[in-house]
Amino acid sequence: MSHFLKPALSVLVPLALCSACQSNTPAGADSEASTQATTVPADSAGTGKKYLAKPLIKEIYTADPSAHVFNGKIYIYPSHDIETGMPENDNGDHFAMRDYHILSMDSIGGKVTDHGVALDTKDIPWAGRQLWAPDAAFKNGTYYLYFPLKDKQDIFRIGVATSSSPTGPFKAQPKPIEGSLSIDPAVFTDTDGKTYMYMGGIWGGQLQRWRTGKYDASKPKEQEPGPTEVALGPKMARLSSDMLRFDEPVKEVQIVGQDGKPFLSGDTKHRFFEGGWMHKYNNKYYFSYSTGDTHLLAYATGDSPYGPFTYQGVLMNPVEGWTTHHSIVEVGGKWYIFYHDTELSGKTWLRNVKVTELKRKPDGGFETINP
Numbered sequence: 535m536s537h538f539l540k541p542a543l544s545v546l547v548p549l550a551l552c553s554a555c556q557s558n559t560p561a562g563a564d565s566e567a568s569t570q571a572t573t574v575p576a577d578s579a580g581t582g583k584k585y586l587a588k589p590l591i592k593e594i595y596t597a598d599p600s601a602h603v604f605n606g607k608i609y610i611y612p613s614h615d616i617e618t619g620m621p622e623n624d625n626g627d628h629f630a631m632r633d634y635h636i637l638s639m640d641s642i643g644g645k646v647t648d649h650g651v652a653l654d655t656k657d658i659p660w661a662g663r664q665l666w667a668p669d670a671a672f673k674n675g676t677y678y679l680y681f682p683l684k685d686k687q688d689i690f691r692i693g694v695a696t697s698s699s700p701t702g703p704f705k706a707q708p709k710p711i712e713g714s715l716s717i718d719p720a721v722f723t724d725t726d727g728k729t730y731m732y733m734g735g736i737w738g739g740q741l742q743r744w745r746t747g748k749y750d751a752s753k754p755k756e757q758e759p760g761p762t763e764v765a766l767g768p769k770m771a772r773l774s775s776d777m778l779r780f781d782e783p784v785k786e787v788q789i790v791g792q793d794g795k796p797f798l799s800g801d802t803k804h805r806f807f808e809g810g811w812m813h814k815y816n817n818k819y820y821f822s823y824s825t826g827d828t829h830l831l832a833y834a835t836g837d838s839p840y841g842p843f844t845y846q847g848v849l850m851n852p853v854e855g856w857t858t859h860h861s862i863v864e865v866g867g868k869w870y871i872f873y874h875d876t877e878l879s880g881k882t883w884l885r886n887v888k889v890t891e892l893k894r895k896p897d898g899g900f901e902t903i904n905p
């Protein structure tokens with residue numbers, strides 16, 4: 535089975551979208567979508583299926599939403615899914631995205647603005663192919679967009695681009711961040727001002743090809759640890775004060791069970807797969823992530839941004855579609871999860887972003903969400 539296919543959950547909804555779904559709005563040409571975020575189950579037109587929330591935008595396909603509040607406004611940094619006709623395969627080649635659009639809204643449930651193309655592969659000097667899940671940060675009066683992209687050798691690296699505006703356009707640095715690898719950068723600034731990047735994803739994300747410390751193109755995905763070996767963890771490093779480099783060697787993050795033991799590779803309902811996110815709440819560090827082929831969003835907590843992180847539970851049950859990817863952000867004293875599913879297209883590679891409120895338990899943990 536292609537590892538980006540999930541027959542049990544991929545319900546094929548007829549593609550009922552116009553050609554504008556794949557249009558590229560030019561930079562600066564903002565467009566508004568008056569979709570409402572809701573926590574009330576929405577009945578998707580004609581399908582009889584119930585969804586917890588509505589797509590935030592229907593004019594383009596968006597996924598992997600990294601949400602931030604900058605100057606009191608909500609900005610969403612998503613992948614921009616497009617139809618390229620690439621057949622589905624185990625490397626995720628069908629996720630062949632080429633640019634980013636940034637979305638914003640004044641409040642949860644408010645109008646969503648698409649700010650047009652913020653960065654395009656044609657303007658990234660080292661670009662090969664596939665712009666996957668990005669993240670953003672603000673420091674030193676500058677906005678930083680971090681993005682995974684395959685270089686000309688077909689190796690995923692993390693790049694960084696800068697702008698004076700949260701919506702771009704962003705200018706990419708001439709080279710990827712030295713020492714960066716794999717996919718799904720998540721950038722977290724701690725209360726002491728230090729900023730860290732978490733990254734990594736197995737299978738199409740190539741993390742298993744770095745087991746020796748050097749990229750090994752000869753290893754197929756089966757070269758990830760055997761089922762009784764310790765699972766691969768995400769990687770992390772502190773960023774330099776100029777936000778353009780790593781300030782220390784890249785380290786592996788440990789995620790352990792309640793018994794203190796690291797998860798094994800065969801424990802697919804708990805081990806890290808991709809899509810990490812970090813947030814802090816009541817002085818605890820919450821690392822949340824996707825379990826990939828078991829389609830869960832899980833979370834683990836620790837006392838330091840470096841971990842180790844102890845598994846606490848499932849944040850969100852599987853969404854419709856193969857991938858599940860999220861971010862967590864506080865807006866006006868409430869906590870929200872931004873995520874995606876395939877409500878609009880029914881295709882694993884044409885996704886739509888959504889938001890819903892998170893419910894905290896008294897210990898700071900989360901009630902599991904059924905999307």
Ligand code: FUB
Binds near residue numbers: 598666717735857
């Ligand atoms: O969007 C491409 C990839 O799919 C992301 O990098 C993963 O997290 C998954 O959502």
